Amino acid sequence: MEPVLRMQGISKSFPGVRALQNVDFELLPGEVHALVGENGAGKSTLMKILSGVYTPDEGDIQLKGTSVVNAGPKAMLDAGVSVIYQELNLVPHLSVAENVMLGREPRRAGGLIDWKAMRAEVKKLIAQFNLKLDPRTPVYRISPAYQQVVEIIKAISLRSDILVMDEPTASLTGNEVERLFEIIRQLRSQGVSIIYISHRLEELWEVADRVTVLRDGERITTKPLAELTVPDIVRNMVGRELTEQYPVTEIETRDEVLRVEGLTKAGVCSDVSFAVRGGEIVGFSGLVGAGRTEIMQIIFGYLKRDSGKIFIHGKEVDIRSTRDAVRNGIALIPEERKRQGLILGLSVFDNAALAVLDRNSTFGVINFKKLSDLIHRIVETIGVKTPSPRQLVKFLSGGNQQKVVLSKWFVRDCDIYIFDEPTRGIDVGAKVEIYRLMQSLAQRGAAVIMVSSELLEVLNMSDRIQVVYDGRIVKEFRRDEATEEGVMKYALGVAGSVA
Amino acid sequence: MKLDVKHILKTYGIFLAFLLICIILAILSPVFLRWNNILNVIRQSSIYGVMAVGMTFVILSGGIDLSVGSVLALSGIIAAGAATAGVGIFGIVALGLLVGVLCGLFNGLMITLGKITPFVITLGMMSIARGLTLIYSGGRPISGFEGAFRFIGGGFILGIPFPIVILAVTVLIGWLVLTQTRLGRYTYAIGGNEETVKLSGINSNFYKTMVYVISGLTSAMSALILTSRLNSGGPNVGQAYELDVIAAVVIGGTSLSGGRGSVWGTLVGALMISVINNGMNLLGINPFFQLVVKGVIIIGAVFLDRLRDQAN
Ligand SMILES: Nc1ncnc2c1ncn2[C@@H]1O[C@H](COP(=O)(O)OP(=O)(O)OP(=O)(O)O)[C@@H](O)[C@H]1O
Ligand SMILES: [Mg+2]
Numbered sequence A: 001m002e003p004v005l006r007m008q009g010i011s012k013s014f015p016g017v018r019a020l021q022n023v024d025f026e027l028l029p030g031e032v033h034a035l036v037g038e039n040g041a042g043k044s045t046l047m048k049i050l051s052g053v054y055t056p057d058e059g060d061i062q063l064k065g066t067s068v069v070n071a072g073p074k075a076m077l078d079a080g081v082s083v084i085y086q087e088l089n090l091v092p093h094l095s096v097a098e099n100v101m102l103g104r105e106p107r108r109a110g111g112l113i114d115w116k117a118m119r120a121e122v123k124k125l126i127a128q129f130n131l132k133l134d135p136r137t138p139v140y141r142i143s144p145a146y147q148q149v150v151e152i153i154k155a156i157s158l159r160s161d162i163l164v165m166d167e168p169t170a171s172l173t174g175n176e177v178e179r180l181f182e183i184i185r186q187l188r189s190q191g192v193s194i195i196y197i198s199h200r201l202e203e204l205w206e207v208a209d210r211v212t213v214l215r216d217g218e219r220i221t222t223k224p225l226a227e228l229t230v231p232d233i234v235r236n237m238v239g240r241e242l243t244e245q246y247p248v249t250e251i252e253t254r255d256e257v258l259r260v261e262g263l264t265k266a267g268v269c270s271d272v273s274f275a276v277r278g279g280e281i282v283g284f285s286g287l288v289g290a291g292r293t294e295i296m297q298i299i300f301g302y303l304k305r306d307s308g309k310i311f312i313h314g315k316e317v318d319i320r321s322t323r324d325a326v327r328n329g330i331a332l333i334p335e336e337r338k339r340q341g342l343i344l345g346l347s348v349f350d351n352a353a354l355a356v357l358d359r360n361s362t363f364g365v366i367n368f369k370k371l372s373d374l375i376h377r378i379v380e381t382i383g384v385k386t387p388s389p390r391q392l393v394k395f396l397s398g399g400n401q402q403k404v405v406l407s408k409w410f411v412r413d414c415d416i417y418i419f420d421e422p423t424r425g426i427d428v429g430a431k432v433e434i435y436r437l438m439q440s441l442a443q444r445g446a447a448v449i450m451v452s453s454e455l456l457e458v459l460n461m462s463d464r465i466q467v468v469y470d471g472r473i474v475k476e477f478r479r480d481e482a483t484e485e486g487v488m489k490y491a492l493g494v495a496g497s498v499a
Numbered sequence B: 001m002k003l004d005v006k007h008i009l010k011t012y013g014i015f016l017a018f019l020l021i022c023i024i025l026a027i028l029s030p031v032f033l034r035w036n037n038i039l040n041v042i043r044q045s046s047i048y049g050v051m052a053v054g055m056t057f058v059i060l061s062g063g064i065d066l067s068v069g070s071v072l073a074l075s076g077i078i079a080a081g082a083a084t085a086g087v088g089i090f091g092i093v094a095l096g097l098l099v100g101v102l103c104g105l106f107n108g109l110m111i112t113l114g115k116i117t118p119f120v121i122t123l124g125m126m127s128i129a130r131g132l133t134l135i136y137s138g139g140r141p142i143s144g145f146e147g148a149f150r151f152i153g154g155g156f157i158l159g160i161p162f163p164i165v166i167l168a169v170t171v172l173i174g175w176l177v178l179t180q181t182r183l184g185r186y187t188y189a190i191g192g193n194e195e196t197v198k199l200s201g202i203n204s205n206f207y208k209t210m211v212y213v214i215s216g217l218t219s220a221m222s223a224l225i226l227t228s229r230l231n232s233g234g235p236n237v238g239q240a241y242e243l244d245v246i247a248a249v250v251i252g253g254t255s256l257s258g259g260r261g262s263v264w265g266t267l268v269g270a271l272m273i274s275v276i277n278n279g280m281n282l283l284g285i286n287p288f289f290q291l292v293v294k295g296v297i298i299i300g301a302v303f304l305d306r307l308r309d310q311a312n
Helices: A043-050 A073-078 A096-101 A115-128 A144-157 A174-189 A201-207 A230-238 A292-299 A322-327 A337-341 A348-356 A368-382 A398-410 A428-443 A455-461 A484-491 B005-028 B035-060 B068-084 B089-112 B118-137 B147-154 B162-180 B182-192 B194-198 B204-230 B241-251 B263-282 B287-311
Strands: A005-014 A017-027 A032-037 A058-063 A081-084 A162-166 A193-197 A210-215 A218-224 A256-265 A269-277 A281-286 A307-312 A315-317 A330-333 A416-420 A447-451 A464-469 A472-478
Touching (some): A005 A043, A017 A043, A032 A043, A043 A058, A043 A162, A073 A081, A096 A115, A144 A174, A201 A230, A210 A230, A256 A447, A281 A292, A292 A330, A292 A447, A322 A330, A330 A398, A337 B194, A348 B182, A368 A428, A398 A428, A416 A428, A428 A447, A428 A455, A447 A455, A455 A484, A472 A484, B005 B263, B005 B287, B035 B263, B068 B118, B068 B241, B089 B118, B089 B147, B147 B162, B147 B204, B162 B204, B182 B204, B194 B204, B263 B287
Parallel strands (some): A017 A218, A032 A193, A032 A210, A081 A162, A281 A447, A330 A416
Antiparallel strands (some): A005 A017, A005 A058, A210 A218, A256 A269, A307 A315
16 A cells, blocks of 8 residues: 655754654554654654654655655645644633634635634534534633544544644543544544554554654654554663563551541532551542542642641641642642643753752752752653753653653652652653652652552552542542452442432 | 854844944944943943843743832932931932832732732832822922932942942842842743742742832832932933833843843843944934834844744
């Protein structure tokens, strides 16, 4: 079969970084082609070259046999290539319909927007996927999963025959992922070719036909998935054998560090009570929107609560602001890195140092010498791939940005660490490092909370699991009694029906 | 490594533009490079320059302070009142600075605790401070000061006009605070993404307030220089100064959306405005025309800034 897309000998460098080196990539008609590699391997860069956002230093791109290199984003879009980027690109206060038709709004005579036609068109697209979604809803009101779907609908409405999805499942949970896979299969059957980037390797076999592995900007292999296993792919990605995906250690549990009693906030959560001991890792499972993030933000003093008490080391504390929380030894690693975790225009160093400036300064003057040692060490340990700590965070790959957010809190000695989706967008090798770091925090006597939508991660890393449904803790599992089905049942609100 | 002309232009564009203008003026007018003229130009820029250092903090934090000109007038008139009432030099200075600090504090608290945008609050303060100045002075200037106070605007240290010394020290301190202290780093961070700063356990409201206090303080410093130099505090001084001050900051490459910039750029921006004014005077250009030229230069500077952004 003649490939619809052929990229040949693609190279691309940025100041201090060789992002891609002589990469070949082919896409067959109606194929779902997975693209994997470590953080910073060059996946997103290759796709931005395909979409015309970047021009390659070297190499050729052919669409159905015609060379289109240096054509620019508009031309690539017209030629039928659309990309759903790693970071969603929707306008929050515009409606679903407006977002989908942005820049192509149907007009009536006189240039006025034809709202009726616009909604009808978008409704038709939504119906294709059997979704319950009102085209008039503003985008900020719908869940991340549905936002992802809006991006997909937008891409499809362009009638592209090549669709790139850069980590579409990173912020989705079980059912939503299933939903997305159905959409992908449906598109494939319509003859659309799809490039699919993901760090969740297990899911590749469900949707993809072939896989290409990148490492350090070079193509390592391209093969049908049927001929490979997860360990095969991992070996190609990291260049060595990865012995364990979830490290195991015995950590002695100590006295209770954090206790929450009857935490309530109208419309967000009600009567949430739990406790975490030193040396424990407690997982929080649940669907997107169940209220896990908000519960943690209340504990961290970022959201106000209506009622409820927080105890640290047995003493009640009055937390009214994030500063109070940090002073009481709480750290929160937030879920949305771009909006809440990073300052994109500042350097890796500045971002990683943000939470420890108070501890490394006298009378407000920063002790840079002491601080530099600290930051360099942590950036090294976590493995942030950057040409230098002076690099602006906006130039890092998505996963490396996430590592910077983690660095910020790992450098600060806290008693309680709350991780909200800590491994979102992180590659397999780095995940293991992060799990190890979490364990070392616990080893040190800290109480660790992990909110995660990756069920396997929660099951394997937690000593106990709290399942949250509709703003309440509906079930607690000990490690030895938790199973995938068990947790899922409560997360969906099917079992132990809430009164 | 080859010399990357484009890169150099984009990084140091404003400094190069400044040099270029100086060279052209030096060629066109023999007076331009005379020591006296140079001192004169810098002394003129000191009034804007000192205020612009404070404004740099505000703009870096993602805010704006429109009240600087009126706050200058208020501080100046109070200092003038104190001076004619026979208050000692330290009393005059302390009183003048206190007025500026209080105005800044009001701005900062209203913005952080009142959650009203900087534009609106400082616009209100612009009117309030001007009104208070008129009330206090009854609309008439207050003039005629004793020796010690005259020194601030008119004195020399080692042959260098004292306002220039103040400007140099202010820029230096501004630079040190921005690069070496928490207040400085947080100012950049707040301008970059305030939500992230809050979620890092930092009391961003405190630091945001401080930024307006600094701006009030530098406005008061300029007030002392100007009042002393004119030997008079007037109810109408400082009108439209906010425009030149903001222009100096923006020409200096500080991003109006916050998070990026430096006081060195601001210093060049302030000098640039002064040099252009001086040059056009030397060349005998119609003052009405001068306004147009200044406007073109401001737009040109921001345009340059956008090129730099795109290069990233
Ligand atoms: N605009 C840029 N300027 C400088 N460096 C860049 C830029 N874009 C990407 N890079 C660098 O190029 C390399 C490849 O980045 P890329 O975003 O393609 O990685 P990725 O494979 O998508 O990683 P991830 O899984 O973390 O998303 C990284 O080292 C990154 O820091
Ligand atoms: Mg990427």
